[in-house]
Amino acid sequence: EAQVTQNPRYLITVTGKKLTVTCSQNMNHEYMSWYRQDPGLGLRQIYYSMNVEVTDKGDVPEGYKVSRKEKRNFPLILESPSPNQTSLYFCASSTLQGRNQPQHFGDGTRLSIL
Amino acid sequence: AQSVTQLDSHVSVSEGTPVLLRCNYSSSYSPSLFWYVQHPNKGLQLLLKYTSAATLVKGINGFEAEFKKSETSFHLTKPSAHMSDAAEYFCVVILDSWGKLQFGAGTQVVVTP
Numbered sequence: 275e276a277q278v279t280q281n282p283r284y285l286i287t288v289t290g291k292k293l294t295v296t297c298s299q300n301m302n303h304e305y306m307s308w309y310r311q312d313p314g315l316g317l318r319q320i321y322y323s324m325n326v327e328v329t330d331k332g333d334v335p336e337g338y339k340v341s342r343k344e345k346r347n348f349p350l351i352l353e354s355p356s357p358n359q360t361s362l363y364f365c366a367s368s369t370l371q372g373r374n375q376p377q378h379f380g381d382g383t384r385l386s387i388l
Numbered sequence: 389a390q391s392v393t394q395l396d397s398h399v400s401v402s403e404g405t406p407v408l409l410r411c412n413y414s415s416s417y418s419p420s421l422f423w424y425v426q427h428p429n430k431g432l433q434l435l436l437k438y439t440s441a442a443t444l445v446k447g448i449n450g451f452e453a454e455f456k457k458s459e460t461s462f463h464l465t466k467p468s469a470h471m472s473d474a475a476e477y478f479c480v481v482i483l484d485s486w487g488k489l490q491f492g493a494g495t496q497v498v499v500t501p
Binding site for chain 2: 278314322364368374375376382
């Protein structure tokens, strides 16, 4: 089954404690992206990657890092989390073969930073 | 610059009645547009997409959307709401050829028996 898998689904942690949210896709997609979802703001892009070792900032990259060492994985790293990073996070992937391909989303990770 | 505006943050309908979710876009050329649905505790699922092939687009679960260039709109409709349609719906525009997306703020749909 084609899917994007995020872990963990829920996490409560404290300010300053480094954390990583993993994302893996099994569709051999080139493009992967992280979004955060906040009430009334829709989804905003944090970082994206167009292929292995190719990453770039989205609209709200401050306080986040990513890496793309393998095609299937795109972890999101919060080196020193702060309460304003409390949010619902989504990973997504899509093929770059052909124009305007829709993105496939994971089920989300709800982070609470105390 | 391209953007989308969802005109209603909340819509409440009775089961069996029509659903209309409004989306206006701003673009200097013909955009590519999607509607996604998000059920509670789930990711976003693609309902339908418009990529200039046809102005009336049919999607999954009985939804359809019509692209109207003169009105810069891409409203989502369904003739008869079902309880399972209760969810949040996002109108989305593609900003560039690499797939960068701009999301609307979302419309929460409540379906009452």
